[in-house]
Amino acid sequence: MSGTPWKPPPILLAVDLVILTLRSAQLHVLLVERGIEPYKGRYALPGGFLNNADEDLCAAAHRELREEANLNAAHLHLEQLGAYGAPDRDPRGRVVSVAYLAIAPGLPEPEAGTDAAGAAWTPVRDIDSGRLELAFDHRQILTDGIERARTKLEHSSLATAFCDETFTIAELQQVYEAVWGVSLDPxxxxxxxxxxxxxIVAAGAERRTTKGRPAQLFRSGPQTVLSPPLNRPHSGQ
Structure with a gap:
């Protein structure tokens, strides 16, 4: 055996963000056009390396939300999605990324960060169809984020994170239809x-959305775990 002590390989730590919202009743994700190599000109999820060894992961996610999209994490649903560390996921070296899922209604037009050529809300269906390829392993991260949202809509009150403070049941149904990718019987x-x-609980107000009767408004209730759950139908049913 060699007397040289083993040294662990250098590993860089990053955060990536799956930011979802509804626009025109369709599920959209925030993507940035990379302005630097690697993958210059390709679209990717917003994110970046930790600033220093003392930066907390969640703090880094909050910072990237501000820098990449000018978004305040205090107004979002934000949760850790998972860690991605395949040895060849980044051509710059061994990079482990901790991904976060962020959800909010009515998000503003994004502003590109310092190392991005552009930023835009992109329909998820454009990525699912293969018309748009993502850099790194971001397609897998996005797929995992969407599946997390779809599953949590069944068992938790996450759907209300896509809605304004008050909403109609028809608007809540649009969330389920957009995220699940199915049509539901009203x-x-x-x-x-x-x-x-x-x-959900009644908000004590109504909103006229059509020429018919005004629709009752609701807000998110105290129950975060749904019992019974709202089971997701199979696509096409």
């Missing part, structure tokens, strides 16, 4: 939502 959806105690 009467059946209304019955199921109202059958989950504490999921």
């Amino acid at each position: 009467r059946n959806f209304y019955r199921k939502v109202r059958g989950v105690p504490g999921f």
Whole structure:
């Protein structure tokens, strides 16, 4: 055996952000056009390296939200999605990325960060169809983020994070349809939502959305775990 002590390989730590919102009743993700190599000119999820060894991961995610999209994490649903560390995921070396899922309604037009050529809300269906390729392993990270959102819509009150403070049941249904990628029967959806105690509560106001009767407004209720759950139908049903 050699007397040279083993040294661990240098590893860089980064955060990446899957930021989802609804625009025109469609699920959109925030993408940035990379202005530097590697993958210059390709689209990627917003993110970047930690500033220093003392920066907390969550603090880095908050900072990237500000720098990459001019978004305040205090107004978002933000949760850690997972860690991605395949040895060849980044041509610059061994980079481990901790991904975060962020969700909010009515997000503003993004502003590109310092190392980005542009930033835009992009329909998720454009990526699912293969019309748009992402840099690094960001397609996998995005896929995992969307699946996390789809699953949590079944068992938690996450859907209300896509809505304004008050919303109609029809607007809540749009969230489920956009994230799940299915069409839902309005009467059946209304019955199921109202059958989950504490999921949503009446806001004591109405909003006229069509020429018909005004729609009742609701807000997120105290219950964060849905019982019974709103089970996701298979696509096409």
